Amino acid sequence: xxxxxxxxxxxxxxxxxxxxxxxxxxxxxxxxxxxxxxxxxxxxxxxxxxxxxxxxxxxxxxxxxxxxxxxxxxxxxxxxxxxxxxxxxxxxxxxxxxxxxxxxxxxxxxxxxxxxxxxxxxxxxxxxxxxxxxxxxxxxxxxxxxxxxxxxxxxxxxxxxxxxxxxxxxxxxxxxxxxxxxxxxxxxxxxxxxxxxxxxxxxxxxxxxxxxxxxxxxxxxxxxxxxxxxxxxxxxxx
Amino acid sequence: xxxxxxxxxxxxxxxxxxxxxxxxxxxxxxxxxxxxxxxxxxxxxxxxxxxxxxxxxxxxxxxxxxxxxxxxxxxxxxxxxxxxxxxxxxxxxxxxxxxxxxxxxxxxxxxxxxxxxxxxxxxxxxxxxxxxxxxxxxxxxxxxxxxxxxxxxxxxxxxxxxxxxxxxxxxxxxxxxxxxxxxxxxxxxxxxxxxxxxxxxxxxxxxxxxxxxxxxxxxxxxxxxxxxxxxxxxxxxxxxxxxxxxxxxxxxxxxxxxxxxxxxxxxxxxxxxxxxxxxxxxxxxxxxxxxxxxxxxxxxxxxxxxxxxxxxxxxxxxxxxxxxxxxxxxxxxxxxxxxxxxxxxxxxxxxxxxxxxxxxxxxxxxxxxxxxxxxxxxxxxxxxxxxxxxxxxxxxxxxxxxxxxxxxxxxxxxxxxxxxxxxxxxxxxx
Numbered sequence: 001x002x003x004x005x006x007x008x009x010x011x012x013x014x015x016x017x018x019x020x021x022x023x024x025x026x027x028x029x030x031x032x033x034x035x036x037x038x039x040x041x042x043x044x045x046x047x048x049x050x051x052x053x054x055x056x057x058x059x060x061x062x063x064x065x066x067x068x069x070x071x072x073x074x075x076x077x078x079x080x081x082x083x084x085x086x087x088x089x090x091x092x093x094x095x096x097x098x099x100x101x102x103x104x105x106x107x108x109x110x111x112x113x114x115x116x117x118x119x120x121x122x123x124x125x126x127x128x129x130x131x132x133x134x135x136x137x138x139x140x141x142x143x144x145x146x147x148x149x150x151x152x153x154x155x156x157x158x159x160x161x162x163x164x165x166x167x168x169x170x171x172x173x174x175x176x177x178x179x180x181x182x183x184x185x186x187x188x189x190x191x192x193x194x195x196x197x198x199x200x201x202x203x204x205x206x207x208x209x210x211x212x213x214x215x216x217x218x219x220x221x222x223x224x225x226x227x228x229x230x231x232x233x234x235x236x237x238x
Numbered sequence: 239x240x241x242x243x244x245x246x247x248x249x250x251x252x253x254x255x256x257x258x259x260x261x262x263x264x265x266x267x268x269x270x271x272x273x274x275x276x277x278x279x280x281x282x283x284x285x286x287x288x289x290x291x292x293x294x295x296x297x298x299x300x301x302x303x304x305x306x307x308x309x310x311x312x313x314x315x316x317x318x319x320x321x322x323x324x325x326x327x328x329x330x331x332x333x334x335x336x337x338x339x340x341x342x343x344x345x346x347x348x349x350x351x352x353x354x355x356x357x358x359x360x361x362x363x364x365x366x367x368x369x370x371x372x373x374x375x376x377x378x379x380x381x382x383x384x385x386x387x388x389x390x391x392x393x394x395x396x397x398x399x400x401x402x403x404x405x406x407x408x409x410x411x412x413x414x415x416x417x418x419x420x421x422x423x424x425x426x427x428x429x430x431x432x433x434x435x436x437x438x439x440x441x442x443x444x445x446x447x448x449x450x451x452x453x454x455x456x457x458x459x460x461x462x463x464x465x466x467x468x469x470x471x472x473x474x475x476x477x478x479x480x481x482x483x484x485x486x487x488x489x490x491x492x493x494x495x496x497x498x499x500x501x502x503x504x505x506x507x508x509x510x511x512x513x514x515x516x517x518x519x520x521x522x523x524x525x526x527x528x529x530x531x532x533x534x535x536x537x538x539x540x541x542x543x544x545x546x547x548x549x550x551x552x553x554x555x556x557x558x559x560x561x562x563x564x565x566x567x568x569x570x571x572x573x574x575x576x577x578x579x580x581x582x583x584x585x586x587x588x589x590x591x592x593x594x595x596x597x598x599x600x601x602x603x604x605x606x607x608x609x610x611x612x613x614x615x616x617x618x619x620x621x622x623x624x625x626x627x628x629x630x631x632x633x634x635x636x637x638x639x640x641x642x643x644x645x646x647x648x649x650x651x652x653x654x655x656x657x658x659x660x661x662x663x664x665x666x667x668x
Contacts, residue, residue, distance in 0.1 A: 026256040033556030059274040136316040218265035226348035
């Protein structure tokens, strides 16, 4: 499924971005005006807006806490999953085999719990006012899909064994288009939960280009609109 | 709803679709973070004033007619057909918004609900569903432009009275209010009324500026109506006048939306290049003070004074520091409202709401955030360089017994200008 889902994801995202760029841009000046800023500062602020959501911190600290935790957890999760392709050799050497496994369990476990809590929060937020009145079925579908991926991931982490070397062999066999399932994986108690986890993850990957998750690309463009016309104002902030 | 109207609306949707709108369609997650940014939603707790709801109302239609998912599986993203109910809802959400764009500032995706509502207004105009009073004022402005040759004499005659007043106030019989002066440096576009004309005239006189008064006003009700053609025609009268008089720059009076239209919006609407430098009178006054072309009686005001950032001048146009620079020269106890500048709360009086009597209660209710800010500042004088804001602040003052005086920056500058006698003696200033 990975052979289909990943190219589908890339093609889907490219198509979605193509759709954006196919239509002409409005010349309307939609920026929010701030102070005179150097071009570099402007780009840095765009990065800050897109990665740290300072405006949300200003008006909804609770939501900001959940948002930043969720997004950071996703970033760590992505890095953690790279271990399925290659080992972080330097870290593994420094920590030792057992230390590395304990470290992975600790970080992976914490991330799994953070994701579970934050996505539950997003779901509850949608089920209460005013979110309930404006949410659409696609919003719930996405959150439930995320919850299923996280839940099955957590199940493997906390209730199954994770033979990392076997996983790595399996993923690399897929990447080299020569698939085989190592015995350690085939006999693992987590093989069913792994299958379900991978299935939901693939569903998420398939759905991503059609979903609101496209905001992870589009928000750079829209936040740039806000920072676009930072007026060259000769007066320094008093 | 007639098929023809539905077709017209769909044509408008197709005509107005652009890249920014596509981004909004695809990435607005309906997170409702904007619920804490909008003074109208906070004060009424009514869903129809939630920026995300307002945006959704318009985006659902776009999804239905311009996206595949909206067309084929509309239940998934609640894409919907255009009907009478939708038009009624759209009317409620668009013409009640002040267009302050505070929601855009705080949106994690920078979604400009105010701009989406401008698209909604274009649909309502096509459906002949708009506040009649705003349309009438807009038509009157255009009528004035088309018949200026007939009206001109009366306007100039009226200004003669102001001129006499000016000469008395500045104690100089040679002081004039020039109109139609070819080759002047500045074409000053004033709001109607002596406080805008006379104050500017006295400041220009003291600064020995080469200026001329525009026969038009900066207020643009075509903009409030959401009819960009009318708005462009209204603004073009001023551009044409500036061309005819061969001035160097156009200076707009203390009018938030009027300045924004001239400075940032007109060229996009009209697809014409604006050949003139556009400045707000606040920038000009700050320059005169810096260059010592006018001298102020420093520290003239001892009462606690605060400054309200009009949304259209500040967040939406970038004028933040000039008025503060000016006011700090005049007042000894200058206090900031919290929050201020781009984060400032809207007073609730913009977007043409002042002209709609049926929205008066709503306007005053939603102004409570501003009332709270003013009370917390402890200020006794509130300065607002925008007519809509000033009228709203005066109404709030009466309704909530704020015990404040509301002034424009120009009034205070004219009053503090060092001449033989004050231009506008303001009774309750220390």
